[in-house]
Amino acid sequence: MHFWLDSTLNAYGQIFFTRHRIASWLIIAVTFLYWPAGLAGLLSVVLTHGIALALGYAREQVLDGLWGMNGLLVTLALASVYELDLTLIIVLSVSVVFTLLWSIVLTHSLGRVGLPALSAPFILSTWAVLLASRQFAALSNSEYGIFTLNELYRIGGSHLVGWYQALEQWALPEWLDLWLRSLAAIVFQENLVAGILLTCAIWIASRISLLMSLSGFLAGYLFYTLVGGDMAQLQYSYIGFNFILTAIALGAFFFIPSWRTFLLVIVIAPVISMAIAATSAVCAILYLPVYSVPFVILVLTVLYATWFITHTQVLPRPAVQSYVPEHNLYNWRNYLARFGNAVWTHIYLPFMGEWQVSQAHDGPYTHRGHWRHAWDFVVRDEQGRTFRNQGTRLEDYYCYNLPITAPADGYVVEVVDHVPDNEPGQVNLQQSWGNAVVIRHAEGLYSNLAHLREGTILVKVGDFVHKGQTIARLGNSGRSPEPHLHFQLQATPWVGSRTLLFPLAAYISLQPNGQPHLHMYDYPKEGQVVGNIEPHLLLRKAFGLQPGQILRFGLQGHDKETPQIVEWEVRTSTAGKTYIECLHTQSRIWFYQDEVLFYCTAFEGDKDTLLYAFYLGAYKVVLGLYAQLEIHDTIPLHQIEEGPSRWLHDLVAPFIQLSRVHFFMHYPDKQQRDQIRLHSKVIVKKWRSKKQCADTTLVLDKQGLHALQYTDVYGKKWEATRIPPPVRMSKTQPT
């Protein structure tokens, strides 16, 4: 039942690129303004979906609603042209099947080049029916719209007629009148009521969509006025909706809304005008209506053309289509802030303990030109010296002979192990790189570790090395006046290749006062003291979630007298992404986890759940225990604020970001054995005000997450404690 309701609503929502329930219901209501057509439309959606399912197409594809929408539009179009009688019903049933075939063909053929089918199937099949039906004498033209008042009188008596006339005679500005009627024309209505309802639907679904569509529409209107175009053409068939739909598609939906897409919407308006004129001219030959042809052609053209823009941030597209432009925008902003530098191969620091960067990228000595993206590391003491005693012997240097480890998994592709180590102060310019190891981590990604100690390399070409495995000892070979590690990433497999700008996945830097700081996808800077994150057993246990694992909690407080049992399950999606699902509400947290980090990437579902509290409380966790570590991150605005309070913000959001949601987590100053308390806060910063939205304490013990205390935005306190699974006696337990 859920499926039928969802798929049907989605089919209506698809018209305006939304999945908002209320918006979809409003659109349905509008189609029912001429109820026979509305009913026929509804039936055709269900029929389309039924046939598609019966033929064995994927439920997800049907649920998407695009096929249903095309069937719906065909029916609405034909019902607006012909009288709804048995003949038409037969013709409609045939055309629904026909449309479905077109939909399938077009979604898949266009899908291959990454394009949507939009309403192209509708146009093709409606044209086909219109052309064919000229020979079907039994179809009679519809009288709807001609005798509107009669219809209204039949439905609502004189009151409704009065209302209707008052509304129709409302002295609206020309553009507004045209806007409302153009909107109504999308679902083949022509009255103002439909226009008003649809405006509301768009507003509820997305403020950005409304902003973009109005702007696009007005730009087109102005263009017509300026060039003295045939406004009657717009007025007559209300094909002004081409401006509206194109603006929503390009300004809000397919791209992340921004000032760029706004500009695109304005600039493309005259092009739409021309496209309308051109297609009208062509269609006129066959006496066919233009419908949404300009919209389909232009959107497909722009989407295809922009596909080849190599700079990813000019017109970014949503990675996961949320069907809400605002969410796409907030997700994207948040993604940039969190993972702007993200890379798929995770490279870590190639040593143990904390070392100092003595020369970073574009360093003053040797990291120049082709070798600018390299790092040099040394170990320094309190006084900033790199050696003890006089520093006259290699053994005096703290980093000399320290183990050097593989920065990530990979195959060893080159080893140089025969260059003698220099005395301190001497350099070997003939063999600049000295002893070195090159490891291949991925296609076109190699790491190069140089100035190693002669004869200490433990690996040979072809060996597979694991991250953290000792591969050599640090020496002073090559162009190295004192022992230091040269570390660089490169795209080619040779010692001394040019460097590649590539960030390190995660590391901790220490301030001079010992305050740790987390870096993700970052580049160590000169002078920083850095080290790998050392995972802590308790944190690993609590956040090392395995698919299939079930977590059970007893939830107290939260308006309920008796503890409520909450169950979560860790799962993996078909795309290999991991998520935690609340088994009662089907709410989900999408998360990422590796040896050193756990972080949530998205939340969907019911926000009045313990799972949402966990999302806000464990938004990002470092799996190493560092006293006084402060983690900072940002959460997408829509995950915190929803509904009317955000509407005004949404309108300006494409241009400027006024509100930000900050996540802070504080690691305990003092350690307790077998227990860790992580304290986190979520704060919304708006313009000049600050509001705390969540305050969470996570208590971890040896078995994992032990308890979660959460104060939500209303000051309501939640407290949940783990309910352990049935105890299995281990053999070392006393009996």
Place this chain on the structure above:
Amino acid sequence: MSVKQKKRYERPILKPVTQGVTSKFGPIQTFKPITHIDGVSVKALIEQHGSPLFVISERTLRSTYRQARTAFRTRYPKVQFAWSYKTNYLNAVCQVFHQEGAWAEVVSGFEFDKALGNGVPGDRILFNGPDKTEADLRKAIEHDAVIHIDHFDELYTLLSLAEQLDARPRVAIRVNMDTGIYPMWDRFGFNYENGQAWEAITKIMVHSRLDLVGLHCHIGTYMLSAQAYGVAASKLANLAKNIRKEYDHVITYIDLGGGFASRNTLKGSYYAGSDIVPSFDDYAEAICTTLLQAGFSKEALPLLVLETGRALVDDAGWLLGTVIANKRLSDGRRATILDFGVNLLFTSFWYAHTISPAQEVSQHSEEAVLYGPLCMNIDVIRESITFPPMQKGEHVVVHRVGAYNMTQWMQFITLRPRVVMIDLEGKAHVIRQAETLDYIQSVEQVPEHLKKVKW
């Protein structure tokens, strides 16, 4: 107008001429006076706090600790130091190490209380030593400290205590072994080679009343061979792996104990200590390499615990003193009597301490004996030292006295002096007041019938 100052009088000495840089008696000794410690004048310190005076440098404490920490942290991912209380349990010293992150390693109920008093959480105290009373053990169990079991009798006591208290105490066993050094320390813990260690482990695992979390060994003291630690680490790692194999139980830490040498020169040593003593890096190299190659899985890699005492604190301690008198012995050697002796400088029984004058002296030196102030024949600081002539009232500075002296000193014949610590800003804090007669007598009691004496 310049004030004419009277030149320092130096009595004439006779000295054989030595040529070249070194002879078999070592390098030509020059006497660089130590006039300041961490920027604070020695003279001013003595004027303010009296002589003799122990001085501890907080800067040296911290930098030595950090050097040791770095040496291990850059070679092994999980390292924890535990401050060996017996080496120096002045609270100020302990707190410096605790601030740097060290746990506490104690060997008696008294030290246990001291650690608790310093605010060390019970679960970060490692309880070593052969003499733990039942009361001590109870306390340790209550505070969730780790008890390092020394002998079977202690194991049995613990088992019955665990039953009584219905607790599961955390324990480690102390293992002694042959690491190829002489003398082999086999009086503490259970022997590895004869199977006692495994027997102890078996008893613990079978009874399951105790939670075996660690393995401990302490192979000796003032270890001049770093490689011995490699041997010890590999033997402990073998035990840990066998426990994993036999009992499916993961050992959380391996404790290599202490014994790292400081740079003092042992009596009878041919070379100076600073020339032959392994560095922290040498010890770390031997231990960490062995543990990393021992074949532990990444997740079960044990925490490496170190109870280094001497090497962390020795360099940070100084003893300032004053010349009481000079005299000529029967064999013609000069003898200088100082105001501190073996009562304060207990380590002079085994170290040939480096002693420097605290003010400018002549470049000439002669063979001398340094005596302490006690009226006891054994009170000799240095039997033979080449030393510049010093005059009554002049000051000397003894190097590297941080370890053991402030715990093993004797209240004998005279009272013990003040101890000051120079903080990072160069400010001297008194961390232990000089003893007074009342303090010593406060614990004495005289029976009534002895209170009156007729003269």
